[in-house]
Amino acid sequence: MPAHGAELIWTARDDEDFLAGRYSRRHEIRFDGGASLAGSSSPSVVRPPLSDPTAADPEEMFVASIASCHMLWFLDYARRAGVLVRAYRDAPFGEMAKNAEGRTAVVAVTLRPHVDCDADRARLEELHHKAHEACFIANSVTSDVRVEPVFEIART
Numbered sequence: 001m002p003a004h005g006a007e008l009i010w011t012a013r014d015d016e017d018f019l020a021g022r023y024s025r026r027h028e029i030r031f032d033g034g035a036s037l038a039g040s041s042s043p044s045v046v047r048p049p050l051s052d053p054t055a056a057d058p059e060e061m062f063v064a065s066i067a068s069c070h071m072l073w074f075l076d077y078a079r080r081a082g083v084l085v086r087a088y089r090d091a092p093f094g095e096m097a098k099n100a101e102g103r104t105a106v107v108a109v110t111l112r113p114h115v116d117c118d119a120d121r122a123r124l125e126e127l128h129h130k131a132h133e134a135c136f137i138a139n140s141v142t143s144d145v146r147v148e149p150v151f152e153i154a155r156t
Contacts, residue, residue, distance in 0.1 A: 004032070005032060006029055006030060006031050006032070007029070007030040008027055008028070008029055008030075008039070009027060009028045009029075009030070010025075010026075010027035010028075022050065023050065024040075024049070024050055024051075024052070025040045025041040025046050025050055025051050025052070026038060026039070026040045026051070026052040026055055027039050027040065029056075037055075037056055038052065038054070038055035038056065039055050039056055039057070039058070039061075040052040040053075040055035040056070040057055041057060041058075042057035042058075042059055042060075043057075045057075059094055059096065059106055060094075062094065062106055062109075062141075063092050063093065063094040063106070063109050064092070065137050066092065066109050066111070066135065066137045066138055066141070066145055067090050067092035067109075067111050067113075068137075069135040069136055069137040069138065070090075070111055070113070070128075070131050070132060070135050070138065070147065071088055071090060071113065071131075073130070073131035073132075073134045073135055074088070074113065074115070074127055074128060074131035075088065076131075077127045077130045077131055077134075078115075078117065078119070078127050081119075081123070081127065083117050083118065083119045083123065083127065084117060084118060085115060085116070085117045086116040086117060087115070087116040088113060088114070088115050088116070089113070089114050090111055090112060090113045090114070091112055092109060092110060092111045092112065093109070093110055094106040094108070094109045094110075094143070095107055095108040095109075095110075099142075105142075105143070106143050107143055107144065108143055108144040108145075108146065109141075109143050109144070109145045109146070110146045110148060111145070111146065111147045111148065112148050112149070112150055113128065113147065113149050113150065114149070114150040114152070115149070121151055124149055124151070125149065128147050128149050129147075131147075132145070132147050
């Protein structure tokens, strides 16, 4: 089985008091293929300026990774089924709460995919179900992952 990794880079700044907790949480995340993005703690956990609201926080990346995995499987299953997909968008969100052990966790992730294609509702639901079952990330977490497709009436 393949392995996946990333590199995280954080450096203390001379004008910060690390031991007192007054240091920036902003860091760089580099991925295998060369992509790089700014990371930080969530501003809801560590207030700015010690966090960077413009950077991706771990909870956002967690939610995005589930949504991305689902989308990639959906597109593959749609292709295999001969369903032409013109566009796909999602606005996933994660719910933070105490889990069964009393720890703060992302307890639920809701995907709300909107797919522009010619398939009917039943076919789309089937494809989303197959994608959800196949998603490596959804299969790896204890969070409740919900898929709630958004349907529109087809234009004529």
